[in-house]
Amino acid sequence: xxxxxxxxxxxxxxxxxxxxxxxxxxxxxxxxxxxxxxxxxxxxxxxxxxxxxxxxxxxxxxxxxxxxxxxxxxxxxxxxxxxxxxxxxxxxxxxxxxxxxxxxxxxxxxxxxxxxxxxxxxxxxxxxxxxxxxxxxxxxxxxxxxxxxxxxxxxxxxxxxxxxxxxxxxxxxxxxxxxxxxxxxxxxxxxxxxxxxxxxxxxxxxxxxxxxxxxxxxxxxxxxxxxxxxxxxxxxxxxxxxxxxxxxxxxxxxxxxxxxxxxxxxxxxxxxxxxxxxxxxxxxxxxxxxxxxxxxxxxxxxxxxxxxxxxxxxxxxxxxxxxxxxxxxxxxxxxxxxxxxxxxxxxxxxxxxxxxxxxxxxxxxxxxxxxxxxxxxxxxxxxxxxxxxxxxxxxxxxxxxxxxxxxxxxxxxxxxxxxxxxxxxxxxxxxxxxxxxxxxxxxxxxxxxxxxxxxxxxxxxxxxxxxxxxxxxxxxxxxxxxxxxxxxxxxxxxxxxx
Numbered sequence: 001x002x003x004x005x006x007x008x009x010x011x012x013x014x015x016x017x018x019x020x021x022x023x024x025x026x027x028x029x030x031x032x033x034x035x036x037x038x039x040x041x042x043x044x045x046x047x048x049x050x051x052x053x054x055x056x057x058x059x060x061x062x063x064x065x066x067x068x069x070x071x072x073x074x075x076x077x078x079x080x081x082x083x084x085x086x087x088x089x090x091x092x093x094x095x096x097x098x099x100x101x102x103x104x105x106x107x108x109x110x111x112x113x114x115x116x117x118x119x120x121x122x123x124x125x126x127x128x129x130x131x132x133x134x135x136x137x138x139x140x141x142x143x144x145x146x147x148x149x150x151x152x153x154x155x156x157x158x159x160x161x162x163x164x165x166x167x168x169x170x171x172x173x174x175x176x177x178x179x180x181x182x183x184x185x186x187x188x189x190x191x192x193x194x195x196x197x198x199x200x201x202x203x204x205x206x207x208x209x210x211x212x213x214x215x216x217x218x219x220x221x222x223x224x225x226x227x228x229x230x231x232x233x234x235x236x237x238x239x240x241x242x243x244x245x246x247x248x249x250x251x252x253x254x255x256x257x258x259x260x261x262x263x264x265x266x267x268x269x270x271x272x273x274x275x276x277x278x279x280x281x282x283x284x285x286x287x288x289x290x291x292x293x294x295x296x297x298x299x300x301x302x303x304x305x306x307x308x309x310x311x312x313x314x315x316x317x318x319x320x321x322x323x324x325x326x327x328x329x330x331x332x333x334x335x336x337x338x339x340x341x342x343x344x345x346x347x348x349x350x351x352x353x354x355x356x357x358x359x360x361x362x363x364x365x366x367x368x369x370x371x372x373x374x375x376x377x378x379x380x381x382x383x384x385x386x387x388x389x390x391x392x393x394x395x396x397x398x399x400x401x402x403x404x405x406x407x408x409x410x411x412x413x414x415x416x417x418x419x420x421x422x423x424x425x426x427x428x429x430x431x432x433x434x435x436x437x438x439x440x441x442x443x444x445x446x447x448x449x450x451x452x453x454x455x456x457x458x459x460x461x462x463x464x465x466x467x468x469x470x471x472x473x474x475x476x477x478x479x480x481x482x483x484x485x486x487x488x489x490x491x492x493x494x495x496x497x498x
Contacts, residue, residue, distance in 0.1 A: 015172065015175030015178075016171045016175035017043075017178070019069055019171075020038075021042050022044055022178075023042055023045070023070050023071050024042065024045045024046075024074045024108060026073055028090070028093065028094075029071070029074055030073060031089070041108075042108065044178040045074075045113070046070070046074065046113050046115050047076070047087075047112065047113075048114075048116075048117070049076050049086075049114065049115070049116045049117070049118075049122075050062050050066070050077060050116075050117040050118065050146075051077075051078045051079065051117065051119070052077045052078070052079050054118040054147055058163075058165055062144070062163075063075060068167065078118065078122065078125075082129075083125065084129045084133070087129060087130070087133060088133070091109075091135060094109045109137070113139055113177055114126065114130070114140070114141045115141075115144060117143075118144075118146050119150070119411050120149055120240060120410045121147070121411045121412040123141070123143045123153075123239075123410070124152070124237075124238060124240070124412075127141060128237050130435055131433060131435050138435065139436075140438045141436070141437055141438060142156075142176075142180060142438040143158055144163060144173065145159055145160050145161060146162060146163070148411075150162075151240050151333060152330070152410070154332045154444065155330040155358075155445045156183065156438065156443050156444075157439055157440035157441050157443030157444075180440050182437070183358070183359075183437050184434040184435070184437075185435060185436075185437050185445070186360070186363075186432075187434065188237060188239070188327070188363060188429055188430065189235070189236075189430050189431075190236045190237065190238065190242060190428070191233065192234040192425070192426065193231050193232070193234075194231065194425040194426075196230055219232060219233065219234050220235050236409055237409075238329070239435070240330045241326055241328045241329060241330070241333055242326070242407070242409050243324060243326045243327070243407070243408045244324070244325055244407050245296075245323050245324035245325055245406065246406075247324040247334075247368065248408035248413050249406040249413075251408050251411075252413040252414065296323050297318050297322045297325045298319065298320045299398070300402060300405060301396055301397045301398060302315065302396040302398065303325075303395055304393070306390060307388070307389070307390055307391060316388055316393075318367065318387065319367065319385065321369045322368065322369060322385065323369060325367050325387070326368070327365055328356070328365075328366060329363055329364075330356075330358055330445060331356050331444045332444060338356075338444070339364075340366055342355050343355065343386065351386075353389060355446065357447060357448040358445045358446065358447065359434060359449070362390060362391060362431075363391075363431070364389055365389070366384040368385065391431055392430040392431065393428070394426060394427070395426070395427040396424055403418060
């Protein structure tokens with residue numbers, strides 16, 4: 001396309017600058033396009049991924065606006081093309097162009113930033129792909145709040161309300177992307193393994209027909225290093241939270257209702273209202289009367305934690321009244337609430353707890369009894385039941401405890417059938433690696449390395465003391481399975497890559 005179209009090339013706002021700062025020429029994005037020479041190298045080249053099914057009609061409207069302002073070829077609809085294929089194609093082309101001495105390609109690859117617009121599940125899908133591709137210089141990611149909860153965007157200063165989609169709003173957002181700072185965050189790998197049942201399926205039951213609905217959690221292939229004969233093994237990953245119990249059940253019902261009646265879910269406000277009504281209908285506010293005690297976490301599973309790398313596994317005592325358990329990486333849950341809060345000095349000393357950092361290799365484990373318990377988060381300094389901080393956590397389900405349970409990863413819920421035989425079902429969550437996010441101005445997420453953050457009290461992650469090399473799942477925990485690892489073998493001639 002012509003990068004110098006009339007009407008969209010001048011300075012838009014003082015914070016945005018010229019749109020040529022963001023545009024990427026066709027020949028970088030499309031391997032067969034004719035190479036061109038630009039007068040100026042873009043200072044903030046972006047590739048934009050938008051879920052057109054998010055935010056009612058907002059997703060489609062955002063795609064239209066971004067394509068009007070940028071090169072159409074750098075704006076992708078995730079309902080039409082998966083991000084792993086897009087990034088694989090672009091980075092293969094980068095390698096070809098760099099081998100030919102293309103200085104523009106070198107600079108664009110070095111300064112590239114990604115924008116993803118969608119719900120938390122959409123953002124997590126892209127983060128999983130970026131992590132699995134194992135790029136030498138992975139691009140940082142900015143998130144546009146286009147879902148219902150929008151915990152990921154809110155954690156990094158991008159807000160939690162669905163945005164305007166006109167050109168002025170999009171230009172302002174591009175300006176913020178240009179000035180945003182990079183912040184590394186931990187990612188978490190989750191594995192579930194169970195013996196193949198004699199009867200009945202055990203695959204996760206998803207409530208949505210979205211292309212990425214099971215990128216969060218799916219069965220591994222027969223050739224995967226995690227696969228064990230006679231067992232079903234599922235894998236996934238998350239950046240914000242994993243939850244299990246009644247909150248995941250309410251979320252599942254919400255997504256199921258949205259699938260049955262999509263016309264009722266046209267904007268964020270009505271979605272949140274429907275969510276609250278389903279919570280009432282499911283009995284989340286009268287859980288002691290409507291929720292079977294057999295589904296309480298303590299009756300459902302034994303929980304073990306490894307507090308630091310190299311430590312021994314130890315059993316975690318869960319109060320019998322806890323009906324939902326949340327493993328939280330970011331300080332935002334259920335639309336911006338902070339279940340962990342900031343422990344007092346006494347809690348830090350007595351229970352070895354710290355403030356929640358997004359890059360300390362620890363995950364915060366919080367429990368809730370019911371929705372009334374959750375409402376305490378609305379009060380100043382309110383928090384859930386702080387259970388532990390851990391480097392790894394394992395759930396071992398009791399024999400015949402329940403026919404199924406509900407789980408949720410970064411906004412994507414599913415109903416998980418459990419075998420009826422006397423065999424153990426194990427779910428394990430462990431720290432994997434880090435990815436780079438873009439943080440806009442003052443944000444809720446804090447780094448353990450930030451001098452402005454509260455003292456970490458010496459709890460930095462130390463991989464040198466890790467015993468993970470002796471772990472039976474070590475090889476399988478190196479990626480999420482969201483994308484085939486991108487790595488050009490030494491024997492491959494880069495010039496002939498397609």
